[in-house]
Amino acid sequence: MTAASRRWADLPGPALNETLTDRSIAVVPIGAIEHHGPHLPLSTDALVAETVASAAVERAAAAGVDAWLLPTVSYGKSDEHHWAPGTLWLEGTTLLDQLVEIGRSIAMTPARTVAFVNGHGGNVMLLGWANRELHRRFGLRSFSMPASIGGAGDGHDGRPDELGQGIHAGFAETSVVMHIAPHLVREPFPPRNVPERIAGMRHIGFNGKPVMFGWTSDDFGPSGVIGDPTGANAEAGSALFAGAVRFVTEALTEIDGFEFA
Numbered sequence: 001m002t003a004a005s006r007r008w009a010d011l012p013g014p015a016l017n018e019t020l021t022d023r024s025i026a027v028v029p030i031g032a033i034e035h036h037g038p039h040l041p042l043s044t045d046a047l048v049a050e051t052v053a054s055a056a057v058e059r060a061a062a063a064g065v066d067a068w069l070l071p072t073v074s075y076g077k078s079d080e081h082h083w084a085p086g087t088l089w090l091e092g093t094t095l096l097d098q099l100v101e102i103g104r105s106i107a108m109t110p111a112r113t114v115a116f117v118n119g120h121g122g123n124v125m126l127l128g129w130a131n132r133e134l135h136r137r138f139g140l141r142s143f144s145m146p147a148s149i150g151g152a153g154d155g156h157d158g159r160p161d162e163l164g165q166g167i168h169a170g171f172a173e174t175s176v177v178m179h180i181a182p183h184l185v186r187e188p189f190p191p192r193n194v195p196e197r198i199a200g201m202r203h204i205g206f207n208g209k210p211v212m213f214g215w216t217s218d219d220f221g222p223s224g225v226i227g228d229p230t231g232a233n234a235e236a237g238s239a240l241f242a243g244a245v246r247f248v249t250e251a252l253t254e255i256d257g258f259e260f261a
Contacts, residue, residue: 170227179237
């Protein structure tokens with residue numbers, strides 16, 4: 001371990017207790033191991049969460065925030081991809097128990113704050129549940145945020161128009177992985193697969209529409225893609241990644257100064 005390491009697990013136990021304070025932020029990347037079409041690795045969500053969180057922790061620490069990167073929680077609530085080979089998923093209650101137990105362990109150190117950086121949409125509602133559990137049970141300040149990589153392609157500046165429905169293995173995710181781990185991306189890319197009928201609905205849909213519905217990814221076709229990866233490129237991925245790191249860094253800075261009243 002170098003003196004500059006911000007990785008929680010690199011510290012010896014006694015040194016961790018001497019180094020952390022009640023202002024330390026335990027940053028936990030969380031993702032999934034799940035099907036992402038024939039072109040992206042199963043590790044996409046965990047890879048994005050860890051890479052973004054790691055860069056943001058370094059940047060936040062350089063600005064004076066006492067942030068520490070914990071090991072990535074790689075198995076998520078990915079039952080929407082249960083049908084696809086390679087998906088490794090946990091029941092929601094199992095994952096909740098795991099997150100609560102991680103929080104319990106953090107609460108045994110001087111750190112009083114945990115921030116989850118999430119790369120998988122299927123974890124979002126469960127993380128909201130976990131935040132309250134960790135606060136109520138252990139008195140932790142608990143937060144969760146996306147490892148934000150931008151929304152659906154909007155049809156501008158060479159981006160495909162995903163009609164607000166690009167949520168999985170489409171333009172944004174494919175571009176980001178092309179930037180951070182190009183050796184893991186396989187060509188040719190699968191064709192566009194945008195659920196246009198849903199896109200035309202006012203209330204039901206993805207990316208902020210208010211009416212949710214139960215679904216699995218094969219409801220939209222056999223590729224598992226929901227979006228349009230065909231226009232993805234590493235240059236766009238670089239910009240999306242930079243924006244994600246900036247967002248998480250800013251969020252950690254706000255968390256550092258957060259008070260309830």
